[in-house]
Amino acid sequence: xxHYAVGVDVGGTSVKLALxxxxxxxxxxxxxxxxxxxxxxxxxxxxxETVAAFKKNLKAGDEILGIGIGVPGxxxxxxxxxxxxxxxxxxxxxxLGDLVKKATGYETKVENDANVAAFGEGIFGSGRNHNxxxxxxxxxxxxxxxxxxxxIYRGMFGGAGExxxxxxxxxxxxxxxxxxxxxxxxxGQQNIVDFAHQTVGKFPHSPxxxxxxxxxxxVKDLGLNAVKNDEFSIHVLGHVGKLLGVALTSMLHILDIxxxxxxxxxxxxxxxxxxxxxxxxxxxxxxxxxxxxxLIPAVLGNNAGVLGAAAMVYQN
Amino acid sequence: xxHYAVGVDVGGTSVKLALxxxxxxxxxxxxxxxxxxxxxxxxxxxxxETVAAFKKNLKAGDEILGIGIGVPGxxxxxxxxxxxxxxxxxxxxxxLGDLVKKATGYETKVENDANVAAFGEGIFGSGRNHNxxxxxxxxxxxxxxxxxxxxIYRGMFGGAGExxxxxxxxxxxxxxxxxxxxxxxxxGQQNIVDFAHQTVGKFPHSPxxxxxxxxxxxVKDLGLNAVKNDEFSIHVLGHVGKLLGVALTSMLHILDIxxxxxxxxxxxxxxxxxxxxxxxxxxxxxxxxxxxxxLIPAVLGNNAGVLGAAAMVYQN
Numbered sequence: 001x002x003h004y005a006v007g008v009d010v011g012g013t014s015v016k017l018a019l020x021x022x023x024x025x026x027x028x029x030x031x032x033x034x035x036x037x038x039x040x041x042x043x044x045x046x047x048x049e050t051v052a053a054f055k056k057n058l059k060a061g062d063e064i065l066g067i068g069i070g071v072p073g074x075x076x077x078x079x080x081x082x083x084x085x086x087x088x089x090x091x092x093x094x095x096l097g098d099l100v101k102k103a104t105g106y107e108t109k110v111e112n113d114a115n116v117a118a119f120g121e122g123i124f125g126s127g128r129n130h131n132x133x134x135x136x137x138x139x140x141x142x143x144x145x146x147x148x149x150x151x152i153y154r155g156m157f158g159g160a161g162e163x164x165x166x167x168x169x170x171x172x173x174x175x176x177x178x179x180x181x182x183x184x185x186x187x188g189q190q191n192i193v194d195f196a197h198q199t200v201g202k203f204p205h206s207p208x209x210x211x212x213x214x215x216x217x218x219v220k221d222l223g224l225n226a227v228k229n230d231e232f233s234i235h236v237l238g239h240v241g242k243l244l245g246v247a248l249t250s251m252l253h254i255l256d257i258x259x260x261x262x263x264x265x266x267x268x269x270x271x272x273x274x275x276x277x278x279x280x281x282x283x284x285x286x287x288x289x290x291x292x293x294x295l296i297p298a299v300l301g302n303n304a305g306v307l308g309a310a311a312m313v314y315q316n
Numbered sequence: 317x318x319h320y321a322v323g324v325d326v327g328g329t330s331v332k333l334a335l336x337x338x339x340x341x342x343x344x345x346x347x348x349x350x351x352x353x354x355x356x357x358x359x360x361x362x363x364x365e366t367v368a369a370f371k372k373n374l375k376a377g378d379e380i381l382g383i384g385i386g387v388p389g390x391x392x393x394x395x396x397x398x399x400x401x402x403x404x405x406x407x408x409x410x411x412l413g414d415l416v417k418k419a420t421g422y423e424t425k426v427e428n429d430a431n432v433a434a435f436g437e438g439i440f441g442s443g444r445n446h447n448x449x450x451x452x453x454x455x456x457x458x459x460x461x462x463x464x465x466x467x468i469y470r471g472m473f474g475g476a477g478e479x480x481x482x483x484x485x486x487x488x489x490x491x492x493x494x495x496x497x498x499x500x501x502x503x504g505q506q507n508i509v510d511f512a513h514q515t516v517g518k519f520p521h522s523p524x525x526x527x528x529x530x531x532x533x534x535v536k537d538l539g540l541n542a543v544k545n546d547e548f549s550i551h552v553l554g555h556v557g558k559l560l561g562v563a564l565t566s567m568l569h570i571l572d573i574x575x576x577x578x579x580x581x582x583x584x585x586x587x588x589x590x591x592x593x594x595x596x597x598x599x600x601x602x603x604x605x606x607x608x609x610x611l612i613p614a615v616l617g618n619n620a621g622v623l624g625a626a627a628m629v630y631q632n
Contacts, residue, residue, distance in 0.1 A: 074604050083604075132472055146570070155572020156448055159605045162569040168486045169497075170562040179565060179600045181485075196470045246486040247496060253478040254462070254570060256471020284495045288390050 001061040005313035008069040009305030012087035020053045020310035024124030036088035048103040066107040068309035070116030080110030109312045115152045118145025118309025125300040126261045133259035138266035142184040143285035168246045183247040194235045206232035223269035245280025263298025317377040321629035324385040325621030328403035335370045336626035340440030352404035364419040382423040384625035386432030387526045396426030414585025425628045431468045434461025436624025441616040449575035454582035458500040482563045499563040503556045512552045523547035539585035553588035579614025
């Protein structure tokens with residue numbers, strides 16, 4: 001007899017659902033389009049139908065213990081309430097946990113998606129051997145989650161871990177959020193591309209020079225060419241790493257958490273970002289704290305969300 | 317029959333000791349010079365002698381439950397070990413908790429002094445009605461402590477709360493700590509004075525113009541003149557408040573803790589710093605988090621250290 005949890009990751013374009021074993025193995029997985037413009041009942045029905053299908057495939061005696069859901073936005077643990085999630089325009093204030101429990105009969109836990117992804121890495125991925133760590137996701141934006149003592153750190157109202165909105169320059173460029181000089185404003189995907197476009201003039205012999213001058217560069221090009229020793233790509237990714245290091249150093253000083261797990265699409269450039277980030281911390285952080293700092297790549301990729309959501313079910 | 321705790325605050329120039337009731341009342345208080353150049357045994361003897369004197373004055377049946385000590389530097393909870401505290405040059409790695417327990421017979425807890433002061437404000441001062449808050453001390457440097465759920469948040473190795481070394485400008489001026497653009501580098505006492513000296517040319521009619529031009533200004537002059545509507549003083553303190561607000565906004569985004577308690581000598585300028593800091597947060601923090609942010613002045617002043625040290629004894 002085996003126990004399973006259903007992990008749900010509600011994204012802007014698709015809802016991913018997985019049946020996950022206690023060891024973090026994905027037994028069965030599916031994805032449906034997000035019906036974010038419709039009432040939340042549409043999403044609740046999608047989840048209930050998938051859970052019913054997962055249940056049908058179980059062997060006799062096997063059991064689903066519950067459902068975990070990651071959603072964008074701030075989540076109140078009371079009733080799993082989601083408030084005005086960005087990208088889900090048809091939702092207002094939704095007691096998602098209660099609705100899914102009612103529709104499925106299973107206990108349901110709901111959490112912010114970045115926190116859930118961090119938790120997934122913590123329980124089943126790179127954080128497996130770390131009690132406390134900070135996860136940073138580098139993609140379109142810069143997201144994060146903080147795990148302290150194997151638990152998601154939520155702060156007073158569930159908003160903790162908004163790492164992308166640490167200001168690294170008090171009089172820097174305006175961010176969409178209302179702040180200035182946010183780290184996201186420098187190393188969000190589009191900002192990296194913009195920086196590359198501005199910088200390419202200094203690297204006329206780069207194989208990417210033409211692409212960049214034509215404003216057709218993508219971040220993945222930089223990773224691919226850095227591996228081939230392209231100085232331009234190495235310079236741009238090093239700049240990203242250094243600025244990431246500035247934000248991580250401030251977090252280290254505040255939290256004294258020395259393990260950073262770096263994930264997301266941009267982090268595909270790996271060592272070319274992580275190396276300079278770590279070098280910055282080891283030369284700029286307080287001497288009493290800089291040793292034993294570790295930056296490690298996330299390993300779960302796009303599955304961190306469903307795995308973290310399922311992991312919540314297995315925790316008390 | 318009453319219970320008491322002894323709170324000890326080991327500073328760079330004096331060691332403060334107080335006998336404190338469970339309600340946070342200081343029953344008896346004394347101060348001895350810090351013998352920081354000598355072996356730690358000298359300090360242990362000072363503590364033991366004072367504790368013995370406190371004990372002698374107790375009424376029959378009254379009891380001292382234990383000793384709490386705040387010291388500069390990073391403290392390891394194992395044996396209350398202090399490692400190379402700045403300003404105590406005669407100390408190396410010292411198991412201060414064990415030494416004081418052996419000399420006095422009382423259970424002894426040791427913690428970093430900034431954390432202890434934050435804890436004191438939390439239990440007996442401005443934080444009394446707040447489960448979680450961040451304390452910032454504005455003085456020669458910028459220090460801090462984080463209290464989460466009425467407990468000191470220490471991080472992985474006791475270094476958490478180094479708030480003065482959050483960088484607010486990645487390419488800013490070098491800080492003694494090795495980092496660049498640390499908030500302390502802008503709003504530490506001497507840096508405020510330097511900024512005032514640079515700025516006074518724009519305020520030739522200020523009553524402080526002459527003092528500032530002669531480079532004889534002190535931060536307390538600014539507070540005293542701001543009250544009298546001196547635009548120069550209000551401008552300088554507003555600048556301090558705004559930059560403090562930048563660092564607090566980043567902390568809010570990381571921790572989702574919305575209560576900030578501001579203490580220390582510089583904070584004597586009160587509303588002229590706290591007002592602009594709060595205004596900055598309310599216009600620059602994420603919309604989902606900016607409401608319910610509160611900045612409140614610390615109330616315990618120089619007694620926060622001994623009171624916080626004593627409060628540790630009353631906690632498990």
